Amino acid sequence: MNKDILLCGVGGQGIVLVSKLLAASAMASGEQVHSAETIGMAQRGGSVTSHVRIGESFSPLIPKGSADLLIAFEPAEAVRNLPYLKKGGTVIVSSSAVMPVTASLTGGKYEAAPMLRYLKEKAGRLITADPDVLCAPLHSVKFFNVVMLGIATATGATGLPEEIVRQSVETRVPERFRAVNAQAFQIGADYIKNA
Numbered sequence: 001m002n003k004d005i006l007l008c009g010v011g012g013q014g015i016v017l018v019s020k021l022l023a024a025s026a027m028a029s030g031e032q033v034h035s036a037e038t039i040g041m042a043q044r045g046g047s048v049t050s051h052v053r054i055g056e057s058f059s060p061l062i063p064k065g066s067a068d069l070l071i072a073f074e075p076a077e078a079v080r081n082l083p084y085l086k087k088g089g090t091v092i093v094s095s096s097a098v099m100p101v102t103a104s105l106t107g108g109k110y111e112a113a114p115m116l117r118y119l120k121e122k123a124g125r126l127i128t129a130d131p132d133v134l135c136a137p138l139h140s141v142k143f144f145n146v147v148m149l150g151i152a153t154a155t156g157a158t159g160l161p162e163e164i165v166r167q168s169v170e171t172r173v174p175e176r177f178r179a180v181n182a183q184a185f186q187i188g189a190d191y192i193k194n195a
Contacts, residue, residue, distance in 0.1 A: 001031060002055030003159045004062045008081045009073025010098050011046050014145030019050035021149060022158065024172055025165040026054045034060035047077060054159065069157040071148055074098045075115035088124035090157040092148060095128045127151060134187055143184040150188020162189060
């Protein structure tokens, strides 16, 4: 199996954790995996991009136009990274925009709707997820990253068995957060199964 998965968003959204869970799940499935992160001012809401390449590859970085799946935790970052998506690829994106500091200083509008419309026109398959709605049972959007992992796994776009990814979540997050992360993963999986 060969799958190229690009994750993107802003610092503090748990993107690196999800990329590590994907890589661990791929290895547990007997697949070769390469990954790399680009973190820019992550603690201040800067761009974070993670490349996960499952199968044979000669580089951990996904070439433009090759990603099977784009998991975007912020709509503007999805738009910015869309050139990596291959034709007919899948985009899973948060419907909630995170305003960068530069936009807040200018007083300009920063809304998700125009970005989501653009993605709908350009992506092969677009799935939007509302963090406030999906994380309501968890009482915190801090677990949205694992909800997104559940969504991505349930679509089949990762190519990874759901049970193996679930097991990675349940064994690789700190013990005190395992139950809530298992619930977050299930919320994401159910979002797709019940759609």
